[in-house]
Ligand SMILES: *[C@@H]1O[C@H](CO)[C@@H](O)[C@H](O)[C@H]1NC(C)=O
Ligand SMILES: *[C@@H]1O[C@H](CO)[C@@H](O)[C@H](O)[C@H]1NC(C)=O
Ligand SMILES: *[C@@H]1O[C@H](CO)[C@@H](O)[C@H](O)[C@H]1NC(C)=O
Ligand SMILES: *[C@@H]1O[C@H](CO)[C@@H](O)[C@H](O)[C@H]1NC(C)=O
Ligand SMILES: *[C@@H]1O[C@H](CO)[C@@H](O)[C@H](O)[C@H]1NC(C)=O
Ligand SMILES: *[C@@H]1O[C@H](CO)[C@@H](O)[C@H](O)[C@H]1NC(C)=O
Ligand SMILES: *[C@@H]1O[C@H](CO)[C@@H](O)[C@H](O)[C@H]1NC(C)=O
């Protein structure tokens with residue numbers, strides 16, 4: 001018996017803010033319609049293995065940041081990646097605006113990397129981030145990030161118009177910052193609006209409105225089962241190895257032999273933006289066990305999540321065992 005669990009990504013639904021100013025927005029996607037912003041910088045920074053330029057946030061109409069009090073900070077230490085060497089710091093509520101030309105679901109990614117600079121100690125920052133009436137990050141700090149960037153990713157359904165991301169420093173710290181911002185259309189990821197709902201009591205029904213404008217998805221885990229390395233895909237998402245999440249019957253799990261053939265992407269179900277070839281070409285499988293034991297075994301993974309929060313779980317299967325390479329998501 002072979003379980004070819006493929007990939008699982010889990011997103012958290014955020015509830016709308018109670019008093020929101022509900023604004024705006026929407027966005028755009030053609031290759032030209034993506035926003036990759038190098039905050040607080042005066043020149044481009046190349047990122048994602050030099051495949052994407054992040055452009056400075058100054059001297060452009062869109063995105064534009066509100067003229068509230070903000071400062072550019074930098075630390076050009078060679079140990080810091082170029083994109084993170086600069087940041088924009090806010091000491092009072094401030095926002096970035098983006099012009100969104102097309103209704104749709106967008107990926108919004110915020111990059112944070114703390115360091116000391118002459119102007120501010122970014123480790124002291126404590127702030128909220130909101131957009132489209134949703135609280136994206138609350139009392140957020142990266143004091144404990146120990147030298148790694150922290151990247152927060154959200155899926156928002158945004159209407160055409162102006163889209164704003166608000167940064168609100170806490171009264172205690174009076175400091176908020178951001179190093180880089182990405183906003184781009186996620187339509188090709190094939191997240192559908194109507195999904196199966198499973199309650200904590202195990203009841204099964206339907207859930208309609210996953211992509212409505214009344215909620216936001218926050219990516220918590222994106223897992224590549226059976227791979228030998230983390231995979232970055234064409235949307236610059238990081239698919240992390242499953243091994244450290246496997247809790248039961250670890251000895252019974254093995255990585256499948258990777259396949260070299262390209263999966264059959266049925267455009268109605270999956271595109272290479274849903275997950276890349278390399279993610280579908282590997283799987284975690286149960287070792288073949290002789291005797292009666294086989295029926296007792298199963299593989300179990302554990303993923304930390306927040307309590308009292310709805311989660312969207314997407315499990316991907318690609319049949320690389322009997323080699324028809326079809327994908328089910
Ligand atoms: C910065 O990157 C953008 C987007 O890739 C590009 O159009 C522009 O020419 C670059 N500017 C410089 C000075 O390299
Ligand atoms: C975008 O969505 C709004 C409703 O939210 C609708 O009125 C409008 O026609 C849509 N625009 C396009 C270009 O689809
Ligand atoms: C820049 O960051 C490095 C590493 O965090 C730190 O050692 C150095 O003191 C910082 N430079 C300035 C000018 O604050
Ligand atoms: C965030 O901080 C504020 C002020 O310190 C506090 O009142 C609030 O309860 C905190 N919220 C959360 C969710 O931790
Ligand atoms: C961060 O580290 C401090 C001690 O340095 C600790 O008190 C705090 O709980 C940590 N916060 C998180 C979110 O881990
Ligand atoms: C940040 O959000 C929390 C939770 O919604 C709230 O209690 C706190 O007052 C907010 N802080 C600021 C400075 O708005
Ligand atoms: C959602 O999907 C289920 C099962 O596929 C279907 O029965 C139901 O009618 C759908 N609901 C809507 C509102 O489309």
Ligand SMILES: *[C@@H]1O[C@H](CO)[C@@H](O)[C@H](O)[C@H]1NC(C)=O
Pocket residue numbers: 290291292293
């Ligand atoms: C069944 O599994 C147990 C514990 O893993 C092991 O001790 C036993 O030898 C196995 N039996 C067979 C027939 O493989």
Ligand SMILES: *[C@@H]1O[C@H](CO)[C@@H](O)[C@H](O)[C@H]1NC(C)=O
Pocket residue numbers: 248249296297298299300
């Ligand atoms: C999976 O295996 C564990 C222990 O090996 C067992 O307790 C659990 O009931 C099994 N679950 C299923 C669904 O078979």
